[in-house]
Amino acid sequence: MANALELTAVSKRYGQTSALDGVDLTAEQGQTIAVLGPNGAGKSTLLSIALGLLPPTSGTAAILGHPPVEALRKGLVGVLLQESGLLEDVRVDELVTATAGMYQKPMPVERALRAARADGFAAQRIGKLSGGQRQRVRIALALIGDPRLLVLDEPTVGLDVDGRRALWQEVRARTGEGRTAVFATHYLTEADDYADRVILLAKGKVVADGPVEKIKELVGGSEVHVTLDAAEVGVLQALPGVRQVRVEGGAAVLRTNDSDATLRALFATFADARDVRTAGTDLESAFVSLTGGN
Numbered sequence: 001m002a003n004a005l006e007l008t009a010v011s012k013r014y015g016q017t018s019a020l021d022g023v024d025l026t027a028e029q030g031q032t033i034a035v036l037g038p039n040g041a042g043k044s045t046l047l048s049i050a051l052g053l054l055p056p057t058s059g060t061a062a063i064l065g066h067p068p069v070e071a072l073r074k075g076l077v078g079v080l081l082q083e084s085g086l087l088e089d090v091r092v093d094e095l096v097t098a099t100a101g102m103y104q105k106p107m108p109v110e111r112a113l114r115a116a117r118a119d120g121f122a123a124q125r126i127g128k129l130s131g132g133q134r135q136r137v138r139i140a141l142a143l144i145g146d147p148r149l150l151v152l153d154e155p156t157v158g159l160d161v162d163g164r165r166a167l168w169q170e171v172r173a174r175t176g177e178g179r180t181a182v183f184a185t186h187y188l189t190e191a192d193d194y195a196d197r198v199i200l201l202a203k204g205k206v207v208a209d210g211p212v213e214k215i216k217e218l219v220g221g222s223e224v225h226v227t228l229d230a231a232e233v234g235v236l237q238a239l240p241g242v243r244q245v246r247v248e249g250g251a252a253v254l255r256t257n258d259s260d261a262t263l264r265a266l267f268a269t270f271a272d273a274r275d276v277r278t279a280g281t282d283l284e285s286a287f288v289s290l291t292g293g294n
């Protein structure tokens with residue numbers, strides 16, 4: 001069975017900027033994959049190259065065994081890009097119906113509208129819609145071809161709770177049937193809740209790739225959060241067990257292999273240590289640690 005998506009040694013340069021640097025990615029059919037990374041990490045560039053919308057400087061991309069442009073032409077892919085333009089003067093149902101006509105085996109228009117929670121304003125002109133309603137229309141357009149692969153760039157931006165829940169319900173139903181979804185997001189909880197696998201990008205490189213649990217394990221240990229009036233990072237770094245220190249507002253966050261030893265030394269060294277709490281590694285901490293704290 002062909003992979004849903006395969007990127008091999010993909011690099012993209014814009015002048016001096018290296019947007020992607022030797023990225024390999026293989027997505028099997030039936031997976032839901034989240035692409036995470038700080039602003040400018042290369043997520044949109046990766047998705048655009050995967051879709052054949054942007055040529056790589058080097059490397060290759062394939063969708064279900066086809067060159068991306070051919071896969072798009074065959075209607076195998078549904079796409080939602082950030083803030084893509086929509087025709088303003090047509091009704092929502094007219095636009096979705098016209099788009100359905102471009103696919104060989106589209107899903108019924110009503111079903112796509114319902115799945116995207118756009119059925120309540122199907123007769124409205126697009127020009128009159130709110131930002132979140134427009135995003136629902138983009139989702140309906142991504143779904144209408146009943147594609148084997150969905151590629152979604154920050155799909156839940158601007159969506160309310162109901163819209164988000166509906167989207168993930170649809171994605172789950174589709175991957176349950178062996179279809180594939182790849183989405184970029186800044187919402188780590190979405191990756192945690194809905195992705196089988198996370199690809200973590202930083203400065204154009206894949207810094208981690210695997211199930212959410214594996215990504216958390218990569219960082220390992222636990223964290224001690226503490227408020228101090230004044231403390232030098234170097235002193236905190238030297239406490240027993242501590243592997244990494246970062247400062248968040250007035251609090252210091254110590255990543256440690258031995259939270260008991262760290263806590264004992266912390267209280268012995270700093271009389272003003274307060275608001276102390278410890279936590280296991282969550283995806284956010286792993287993200288910060290693996291992407292260099294951006």
Ligand SMILES: Nc1ncnc2c1ncn2[C@@H]1O[C@H](COP(=O)(O)OP(=O)(O)OP(=O)(O)O)[C@@H](O)[C@H]1O
Pocket residue numbers: 014017018019037038039040041042043044045046
């Ligand atoms: N058309 C372009 N011309 C020049 N540089 C670009 C262009 N598009 C992207 N870049 C640069 O490539 C890098 C990756 O950008 P990209 O948009 O892929 O990041 P991203 O991870 O999607 O960011 P965000 O989270 O902000 O959406 C950035 O340094 C960006 O400035």
